[in-house]
Amino acid sequence: MNSPALPADSPAPAAWEELVTTALLGTDRRTPPGCEPGREAPVALLDAAAVETVRRRAGLRPARAAQRPRPAPEDPRPALPPAAARRLAMLLADRPGAAGGGRRGTAPDLMELLPQWLAAANERGFAPPPQALPALLDAARGRTDLRPAALTFAGPRAVWLARLNPDWRFALRATPGAGAALPHLEDAAQVQQLWQEGLFAERVALLSAIRAHEPAAARELLTTTWATERAEDRLMFLDSLRAGLGPEDEPFLEQALADRSRNVRATAAELLSALPESALAARMAVRAGTCVALDHTREAPTITVEAPHECDAGMERDGVVPKAPAGRGERSWWFGQLVEAAPLGAWPRRLGGRTPGEIVALPVADDWQSELHAAWCRAAVRQRNAEWARALLGSPSAPEAGGPGAVSLAERAKLLGTLGSGERAEWVAGFIAMHGLSEAFQLLGMCVVPWSAPLGRAVVDALNIARDAGSYPWSFSGVMGLAERCLDPAEASRLDGLLAVPDEPEDASPGAGGYWAEAFQRLVTTLRLRAAMIEELGTAGPSGGAAPS
Template sequence: MSSTTAAVDASLPDRWEELVTTALLGTDRRTPPGVAPGPRAPSALLDAAAVATVRRRAGLRPAPAAERLRPAPDDPRPALPTAAARRLAVLLSDRPGASGGGRRGTAPDLMELLPQWLHAANARGFAAPPQALPALLDAARGRTDLRPATLRFAGPRALWLARLNPDWRFALRAAPGGGASAPDPKDGEGIRRLWQEGLFAERVTLLTALRSRDPAAARDLLAETWAVERAEDRLMFLDSLRAGLHPDDETFLERALADRSRNVRATAAELLSALPGSALAARMAVRAAACVAVDRTRDVPTIVVEAPHECDAAMERDGVVAKAPAGRGERSWWLGQLVEATPLDTWPRRLGGRTPEEIVALPVADGWQDELHAAWCRAAVRQRDAAWSRALLGEPSAPEAGGPGAVSLAERARLLATLDAGERAVWVAGFIETHGLSEAFQLLGVCAVPWAAPLGRAVVDALNIARDAGSYPWSFSGVMGLAERCLDPSEASRLDALLAVPDEPEDAAPGAGGYWSEAFQRLVTTLRLRAAMLAELTPPVPAP
């Protein structure tokens, strides 16, 4: 032991946290007790740490040997092609750089391509390379949107690793029985034991997995312990019934209408109203039909509304919230909830056999149109009714870009989500051609990837128009980022004409042409990279 060590040892209490703090601050700012500042302070700190380490270890009692680690489970899926494995390593090594002035250059954002790569790899059934698993789990730890695809791709070895590293515990919460051995689907006793003894996250994931496999068994399992569950847990468990909602769930949901928790009652009522054949839907239809009718005595048939004058106990039991939000009239609030929960096939029968388009086109008396149409919008989304969504959306070229019920872009996006992918793309393309890109970002987010040809052409044409107008591309950075991820890679060759720096009109923003050229070069480079990624994940078919 050096003389410095001896001097420190004589005066220094074994305060490990204090040594750590000193090391973090640096000996220029702080030294161990009994040591003067100067060039010998760093070595004195290290000597003190060595002495403290010996003391700490000497105080430990011998412990029995830990159980030998079990080997990681096998993954029977085929291995990635070599080129695809190299591409994955490159995608995982990319880190978004700091952007000081909004100029991204022409390099693709590789981390934004990782979700698409994972989707393609999962669709082809490949297993993750073992050496890539830590980086995959690290990426998913920082981005929750990556977790489902990452855990599917990583397979059973991800759970094995997650049990060894607390940073990856999210993998255990996201997998059924991840924190313990997942019971066999045929092991009824094991499933019941995990349901009764498992952690809350394990129980939620177990219920979700069982629901996808055997809805009745999941419902029965939930009913066994429903009365003793906490209110917040009952709400989460009830929410799991959304997947695969079936008329057989009605009896259980009717019981939940009498729950002591208002949130549980409201969720049960919402789920029942999504079952058009349920008793609750029928009760709501009777109430709503009494409020809405067609007045045929006028020159033009007109919808007239007489909103409820009170919210009685039966309405509250069926999920109607009595207290209106601030600034909202009580009667319109109650009416909206009744109409929203009413099966949409009620209205053609009630309103003279008219189609949804004809009903939406009718005038509504006394200023009730916005409230009534907005409630029909919510009903169309809840019941996934494409015919009503189509009527409420209207023509994309309309001045207001939608039917009168589509009062916001967010609401239009929800209505569009009820249509099939092709119809959705055509509607949004028509919207862009009439109204441009500035209003279209939310609508593009609900379109299937890769974008269908009409939608892709509409987006590129609108970007080209914005470039020719001389505006900065930063206003369209969100749409450009979506295009990099969602345009069909086959569109790359059609964009070559946009790579040159355009002539700037007199009123153009200075330097805008160069920024646009960079943005289009990045778009083309990204599309070609996506095409290469897909090719690497698609091994050539051997010749016969």
């Protein structure tokens, strides 16, 4: 049907802004120029917009053609095997929440398998199919936890694509120097030029690269411009000294204790306290030692605590934050910081030559046990002291669900990080055997994937016990999801006996049996899918090295 023309006596078409305003308000409230209100007003508005569009386009001057982008860089890595490339496309095509709410059924969650697939592909050194890169970057855009592995797998073309699409700009921020090539570290002139003139991201990347190979050279480079750097930049540069931190860094860090930025001072103090032989650690040992003593007048030797009554200038210079958080007493706040920063090796000398295990077992007077043990936990994590971590963790079969004394599950999880992977898994397996799965989620997150055989068996046995007891099944969905991602795929055959719907006890949650059967079916299906993924990537990397399990 032909649209009616504008009235012959209508004025010239209105400005584009006027037409946009009319469209937003609606023709019932505002009509185009020269048109009466009524049924024809919307059509007249569209006609006027069409005429104005042609007029605007006709008035444009031809622009100079944009420069064609440079070709994408070559990726020298070998291509994925065809089966693995098809699997990647399937994983990237899955979208979270596509199945809607409610029960998940027996289908694996493919997006949750993508991080594991990427780790295996990166370990083997494969390059992605070029056509998969947009979907891969879209997935990484929506999940920050996926970005490091996704950008490693995407390789140099990720930065090339990010420069063409603002939606993928995170790849520029996540890549040191935004993908710029660093000079050869032996070329002193080029290194100095980049350090003096480069962008902040390039300078951070340069400092980190030098620190990884020559810690002293990186520290010396930093001293050349330290006094003129911005406070936020000094903080980032100082944080790079964590890699390869050693006694040689102490003089520089001691100077940073007098920095005008509180955050820089706090970071310098933290790094110094991680060096048990540093002067700051010695000062903190003296301060903490005056607060803790052993009382032999009681029935059993008991630790007594006398928290500091003030935070003096020396304490503040050494990183003690004077203002306590809301709801926290000042004296306990200062005391915790002193103990946390004191070297753990000083306590046996202070407390009668006892071992860490014997010290942790001592009673603590006047309700100071929680504060003291929590500070020792933070010190053990900061100083990477496995002996103290074992003492504070205690036996996994101990009846106290929260650990010896006042060590919480969150603190236990951090302490586990100081132990080797095998010892960590063994401890968590023992904890699950004693306490079940209700409090083990945080601890399982600290264990290396795939879980060791004893840990995997402990998790499956605990799930089976919960199922047979008629426990509320949805309470274990988090652990079941972890098992899907972390259980060794070789364990799938052991689970076949758990796929049937169990007989439900009288006091069981309604429908629990069906849920448990679905959950175990999904677990078995996911484990077999993971095994297939690894097989598709090959049992050895392109260089011939052994592939990870």
